[in-house]
Amino acid sequence: MSDAYLLSDELKKEIDHWVAKFPIDRKLSAVIPAMNMVQDLEQHVSEPMMDAIADYLGVPRIAVYEVGTFYTMYDLKPRGKHRIDVCTNVSCMLRGSDEIMGHLKNRLGVDVGETSKDDMFALRSVECLGSCGTAPMMQIGKDYHENLTPKKVDEILDKLKGEA
Amino acid sequence: MNDTTITIDGKEVAAEQGEMVIEVADRENIRIPRFCYHKNLSIAANCRMCLVEVEKAPKPLPACATPITDGMVVKTRSPIALQAQKAVMEFLLINHPLDCPVCDQGGECELQDISMGYGEDVSRYNQGKRSVADQDVGPLIETFMTRCIHCTRCVRFGDEISGMRELGLVNRGEKSQITTYVEKNIESELSGNIIDICPVGALTNKPFRFKARTWEMKQHATIAPHDCVGSNLMMHERRNEVMRVVPAENEAINETWIADRDRYSHFALYTPDRVTQPMIKVNDTWQTVDWATALEHTVAGLQTVIHKHGEKAVGALASQSETVENYYMFQYFLRSLGINNIDHRLQQQDFSDQSAFPAYPHMGTTFEKIEESDAVVLIGSHTRKEQPMLWHRLHKASQNGAKMFAVNPVDFNLIFAFEKNIVPESGDLVAGLTQLLEHIPEGLQSATKPVILLGALAMNHPQAATLRSLAQKLADKIGATLGLVTSGSNSAGAWLTGVVPHRLPGKQAASNEGQDAQAMLQDQKQAYVLLNVEPEFDCANTGQALQAMNNAEFVLAVNTFTTDDMLQYANVILPAAPFNEISGHMINAQGDCQQFNAAIPPKGESRPAWKIFRILAQLCQIDEIAKFMTIADVFEAAQQHIAEPEAAKWTADSKNTAPRGTIRIAEMPIYAIDPIVRRAKPLQETHDATKVQGAHINKATASGLQVNTGDAVIVSQNDNEITLSVVINDCLADNTVYIAQGLAEHKTLGAAYAPIEIKRA
Amino acid sequence: MKLNQVCFRSLEFDDPASLKTYEEKVGGYKVWRKILKEKPSPEDLIEELKKSVLRGRGGAGFPTGLKWSFMPRHLDGPKYVVCNSDESEPGTFKDRDIMRYNPHQMIEGMAIASYILGATTGYNYTRGEYWEPFQACEKAVAEARAAGLLGSNILGSGVDFELHNMIGAGAYICGEETALLESLEGKKGFPRFKPPFPANFGLYGRPTIINNTESFASVPVILEKGADWFLNVGTERSGGTKIFSVSGHVNKPGNYEVPMGTPFKDLLELAGGMLDGRKLKAVIPGGSSVPVVPADIMMETNMDYESIGKAGSMLGAGSVIVMDETTDMVKILARISEFYDEESCGQCTPCREGTGWLSRTVHKVLHGQGTPADLDLLQDVSNNMMGRTICALADAAAMPVLSFIKHFRSEFDALVKK
Numbered sequence A: 001m002s003d004a005y006l007l008s009d010e011l012k013k014e015i016d017h018w019v020a021k022f023p024i025d026r027k028l029s030a031v032i033p034a035m036n037m038v039q040d041l042e043q044h045v046s047e048p049m050m051d052a053i054a055d056y057l058g059v060p061r062i063a064v065y066e067v068g069t070f071y072t073m074y075d076l077k078p079r080g081k082h083r084i085d086v087c088t089n090v091s092c093m094l095r096g097s098d099e100i101m102g103h104l105k106n107r108l109g110v111d112v113g114e115t116s117k118d119d120m121f122a123l124r125s126v127e128c129l130g131s132c133g134t135a136p137m138m139q140i141g142k143d144y145h146e147n148l149t150p151k152k153v154d155e156i157l158d159k160l161k162g163e164a
Numbered sequence B: 001m002n003d004t005t006i007t008i009d010g011k012e013v014a015a016e017q018g019e020m021v022i023e024v025a026d027r028e029n030i031r032i033p034r035f036c037y038h039k040n041l042s043i044a045a046n047c048r049m050c051l052v053e054v055e056k057a058p059k060p061l062p063a064c065a066t067p068i069t070d071g072m073v074v075k076t077r078s079p080i081a082l083q084a085q086k087a088v089m090e091f092l093l094i095n096h097p098l099d100c101p102v103c104d105q106g107g108e109c110e111l112q113d114i115s116m117g118y119g120e121d122v123s124r125y126n127q128g129k130r131s132v133a134d135q136d137v138g139p140l141i142e143t144f145m146t147r148c149i150h151c152t153r154c155v156r157f158g159d160e161i162s163g164m165r166e167l168g169l170v171n172r173g174e175k176s177q178i179t180t181y182v183e184k185n186i187e188s189e190l191s192g193n194i195i196d197i198c199p200v201g202a203l204t205n206k207p208f209r210f211k212a213r214t215w216e217m218k219q220h221a222t223i224a225p226h227d228c229v230g231s232n233l234m235m236h237e238r239r240n241e242v243m244r245v246v247p248a249e250n251e252a253i254n255e256t257w258i259a260d261r262d263r264y265s266h267f268a269l270y271t272p273d274r275v276t277q278p279m280i281k282v283n284d285t286w287q288t289v290d291w292a293t294a295l296e297h298t299v300a301g302l303q304t305v306i307h308k309h310g311e312k313a314v315g316a317l318a319s320q321s322e323t324v325e326n327y328y329m330f331q332y333f334l335r336s337l338g339i340n341n342i343d344h345r346l347q348q349q350d351f352s353d354q355s356a357f358p359a360y361p362h363m364g365t366t367f368e369k370i371e372e373s374d375a376v377v378l379i380g381s382h383t384r385k386e387q388p389m390l391w392h393r394l395h396k397a398s399q400n401g402a403k404m405f406a407v408n409p410v411d412f413n414l415i416f417a418f419e420k421n422i423v424p425e426s427g428d429l430v431a432g433l434t435q436l437l438e439h440i441p442e443g444l445q446s447a448t449k450p451v452i453l454l455g456a457l458a459m460n461h462p463q464a465a466t467l468r469s470l471a472q473k474l475a476d477k478i479g480a481t482l483g484l485v486t487s488g489s490n491s492a493g494a495w496l497t498g499v500v501p502h503r504l505p506g507k508q509a510a511s512n513e514g515q516d517a518q519a520m521l522q523d524q525k526q527a528y529v530l531l532n533v534e535p536e537f538d539c540a541n542t543g544q545a546l547q548a549m550n551n552a553e554f555v556l557a558v559n560t561f562t563t564d565d566m567l568q569y570a571n572v573i574l575p576a577a578p579f580n581e582i583s584g585h586m587i588n589a590q591g592d593c594q595q596f597n598a599a600i601p602p603k604g605e606s607r608p609a610w611k612i613f614r615i616l617a618q619l620c621q622i623d624e625i626a627k628f629m630t631i632a633d634v635f636e637a638a639q640q641h642i643a644e645p646e647a648a649k650w651t652a653d654s655k656n657t658a659p660r661g662t663i664r665i666a667e668m669p670i671y672a673i674d675p676i677v678r679r680a681k682p683l684q685e686t687h688d689a690t691k692v693q694g695a696h697i698n699k700a701t702a703s704g705l706q707v708n709t710g711d712a713v714i715v716s717q718n719d720n721e722i723t724l725s726v727v728i729n730d731c732l733a734d735n736t737v738y739i740a741q742g743l744a745e746h747k748t749l750g751a752a753y754a755p756i757e758i759k760r761a
Numbered sequence C: 001m002k003l004n005q006v007c008f009r010s011l012e013f014d015d016p017a018s019l020k021t022y023e024e025k026v027g028g029y030k031v032w033r034k035i036l037k038e039k040p041s042p043e044d045l046i047e048e049l050k051k052s053v054l055r056g057r058g059g060a061g062f063p064t065g066l067k068w069s070f071m072p073r074h075l076d077g078p079k080y081v082v083c084n085s086d087e088s089e090p091g092t093f094k095d096r097d098i099m100r101y102n103p104h105q106m107i108e109g110m111a112i113a114s115y116i117l118g119a120t121t122g123y124n125y126t127r128g129e130y131w132e133p134f135q136a137c138e139k140a141v142a143e144a145r146a147a148g149l150l151g152s153n154i155l156g157s158g159v160d161f162e163l164h165n166m167i168g169a170g171a172y173i174c175g176e177e178t179a180l181l182e183s184l185e186g187k188k189g190f191p192r193f194k195p196p197f198p199a200n201f202g203l204y205g206r207p208t209i210i211n212n213t214e215s216f217a218s219v220p221v222i223l224e225k226g227a228d229w230f231l232n233v234g235t236e237r238s239g240g241t242k243i244f245s246v247s248g249h250v251n252k253p254g255n256y257e258v259p260m261g262t263p264f265k266d267l268l269e270l271a272g273g274m275l276d277g278r279k280l281k282a283v284i285p286g287g288s289s290v291p292v293v294p295a296d297i298m299m300e301t302n303m304d305y306e307s308i309g310k311a312g313s314m315l316g317a318g319s320v321i322v323m324d325e326t327t328d329m330v331k332i333l334a335r336i337s338e339f340y341d342e343e344s345c346g347q348c349t350p351c352r353e354g355t356g357w358l359s360r361t362v363h364k365v366l367h368g369q370g371t372p373a374d375l376d377l378l379q380d381v382s383n384n385m386m387g388r389t390i391c392a393l394a395d396a397a398a399m400p401v402l403s404f405i406k407h408f409r410s411e412f413d414a415l416v417k418k
């Protein structure tokens, strides 16, 4: 039985748009963009959604699970509204990412890998995000926040809380 | 061929451009350690165990993925090579549990074997080992994933061989895991092969678990008895009990694979309904007796009927999977008594063109050649479930780019994509094939090596003859080879030895033509002789067959098992030893006559069927019987009739008319095909066994009846009604109801492609 | 020293990423238009590239012209041009700026490549986190398409080239070219065994040319100004300019496009010198994968392939990580090792098992729980990983371990002797 009906028509259209970029018999190529779009919409990609994508593209479900578990940007379980990805790799480390991370842990009252009690923020330590020239940095959603200081971090989080 | 020379370990050897170093080494019996490489799978080169030194290469290279070049000098045991191999072994072992004493793979583990030669005594790794959760993947395979070494053979098998991507490698790095990800059964009918290819004890044989250690068992070569592929098997036995079955390699037949049916059917051999003593019914009660008494009783019973009603009052039915020897003595005995109603074509309904048959039905090509064909037409063939290993060759053809076409009563999921797949209404395959013939698709028209195969669902169709003649027309038009794929493992042997009513051994016309399987059941005989037949399961019209048995005066069953009904209708049951307890020959679809020996002695008092018929013949004072002293004598007599395959020419049309109205579609499902598999518990627990239950109809039919999946419906055929649960399945055509054959609940119903009534319960 | 002569030539103008700036100010798409009009022989163009000694900017430094000459141009059927904008090597952030500030030059480079190689479809694969650069490329491709510079029958020339931007989802390994191709095919980023190389068996099994963003972006300038010009900007065996991403303990971290062969000293000065005037301790000159170089050697080294090679390291992607005297080298190595453990795809045994083993052992040492034997073990395990796997990630994990222990042994010894 196909679970493709779980995808909205709009999403299907966007997936089709990606499918069109690849040869017709290579629909699997659209798996990553499709998963990205679901992650954007729902902040995570659930198992039923992976099944839906697989069924919609006509590819084996396990092929989608493999992709979902391989790439680090996918959350397969629900997590907080905003995911804060703090780069802790060497260049950021040299510029004080430890301090930024410490500040975030304090402020949110969570450890790395956890979500704040109000479900607003999930904290992760990530590998180099290619922003070493403006270290330390973090990514929230699609946005890079660079040249961080604890104060700047506070402003960013306050703003996000304010939007909610 | 062999256009190049390379040197391996100082030995100069011939090699072919494009070959990998490991292939050449294997041919020369130079053993390079490996885990991920498997000759029938694509190359992954991920385990890195096969690293060897190649002169002029700056670093060791994987032998499995390094193509040879002329003059290449390879060292597989040089210090550089050994150091590299040893290092890989160390990496493999750091996270591998050292539980060989309790591991089911112990004694036949590739990791254990190879590590003996390399392993350090003391591991330098003193951190915690990885442990991975196990999964329940169904009744056939047990997982112990902590032992997995990530060779990905099992994943590639799914991708490339079974055609079903069921297992995957999820996560990455150290956290990589082989899994189905969601808890689910592995469903491929070839799934058991991953047990063999898994080099460690991560995927093991579930029903065999804890049964025996490898070194306690002896192995015997044998032949699979469930379909006309004739896969080569190794049967592992301990103290005269079959413990497990694995493939024996034969590239021309089953390569290195076997179907699950062949691997797990042996679990039926020791069920409580196995007959191991002769039994006779006296005053309606069964008695276990010695052979002499039983045989006397048999002869008396048969002779009484013949005396009273004549030879024509006896019908004899043999299974489709007997040895040449069993078939030969079966018909020899019967014909000596003047009995000509002899047949093995239990499920066929159309015999109009039987005299046009060649010496025996043949596939028209070979398994290996099928892979090279560029177009395949399947007519009435659920190949994937009928002959899984033949399906595998078709799958390969399709992967190689062959265009696939089908005319089938159901839109079966055959995995490969069809260019055209005709699923006619009411199971009218003649209409479907006519349509294909009248509008031959371009891809078929232009094919240079097309193959047409008629499967069980065509062979058992009431218009089978017409289907053959239409297929012939198509073959002539496109220059295709045309072949028949028969049910059972040795229909070829049955034809050649005269287990058909109209022919004696070796294609000689019988002077007294007997009745075919259908006629002798329809015509109600006074006596029946059964050879491993359970008519209420095995015949085309099971309801009619059961009634015929129940009404007969005398029924002799030379069988391995009893059934409840048999205990009612039979008068004598003589224990016939099953395939693993006898020796003999079977002829497969490509005409290989394969010999095999008994793996273990017959259980209890059971005997090979050919011996039972010989002694019966003796007791009936048939003079010439003395010449059949040994099995070799029997085979010698039969062998002279074993001919090369002949090309057939099908022109006759069927006398039956096309099915009209609401029609029952029925097949013998993969795990109901013969008495042995029907009793194999692990197979009966699979989805393949359970999903064929119930009455399957498509959405349109369902909404016409106002029923949904799970609702009860009453179906009737032969004036018998049964209640079944509905399964909505859009693979079915309009005006068709799929109700499988071979299932106990369905036995009172009638034939396939016959009208059926269905209504809401 | 003249800055920003090649890939960053649009930077000095307003709105550097726009088609308008690129065409009108920079003089972009001149080469592409000329090719479409004059249809020069692809062989000649390849010769020109060979002469320029453009070496791949993605890390391996393979001569681009030579690579393109291997592609079976005349083979029928689809062929592909793929741009590797995965940029995930720690310390590297140059492709991001090319995409954000001069995407048209990358597009022009890819278009030229498609002509030379007879490909009609191209993909620019951006790492998943690079949303902004991806959007910049999407905008640029849309502009170029609208201007008729991409698509079918471009400017009536009969030449077709369709270019798509593709985005990943977070995996360093997808920067490895064959892993990238797998990812483009919608799979996990598992590197493929080579040979066959992508030139023969690439995307969807078809002939494919895959190059780094900076490599493609260099091509239009080479063909415009000539191979000799390019070669002369750099050194004899390292042609042209190179963008160095300078990060760490400097006052002005950032991207600096300078001629190949620029002395490290000068680059350091461009980057504002050492942070807070502290002393230089060591430099990782080419991204986290390459061996670390102690200060004294680095201060004498020029920034080109040969010189850095002589200094015992590699130019890699030109990612210069500068560390001052306060830096705890064991901690840095621990972080680097953790990175490779995290990013190993898990396919090959030595890498799957070795990266974790290394990382845990370095951490053990860092936390004062190591023994002298652990240092030997680290080196042994590293050696057993090097050159034993399908791709170079295992080497990348091993080289830092070997070089950190080699050059800063005393810091390790101090921790294990405690």
Ligand SMILES: Cc1cc2nc3c(=O)[nH]c(=O)nc-3n(C[C@H](O)[C@H](O)[C@H](O)COP(=O)(O)O)c2cc1C
Pocket (backbone or CB within 6 Å): C055, C056, C057, C058, C059, C060, C061, C062, C064, C084, C085, C086, C087, C088, C089, C172, C173, C174, C175, C176, C177, C178, C210, C211, C212, C213, C215, C216, C391, C392, C393, C396
């Ligand atoms: C582990 C690993 C990661 C890599 N990451 C990148 C990368 O992020 N970007 C890149 O251009 N090349 C990367 N490469 C190099 C590519 O495999 C390839 O050599 C390059 O894309 C070729 O382009 P070039 O010749 O223009 O440099 C990586 C290689 C390895 C082994």
Ligand code: SF4
Pocket (backbone or CB within 6 Å): B147, B148, B149, B150, B151, B152, B153, B154, B155, B178, B197, B198, B199, B200, B202, B203
């Ligand atoms: S389960 Fe077995 S066959 Fe599959 S990857 Fe692991 S070791 Fe290999």
Ligand code: FES
Pocket (backbone or CB within 6 Å): B033, B034, B035, B036, B037, B044, B045, B046, B047, B048, B049, B050, B051, B062, B063, B064, B065
């Ligand atoms: S057998 Fe060659 S790498 Fe696994």
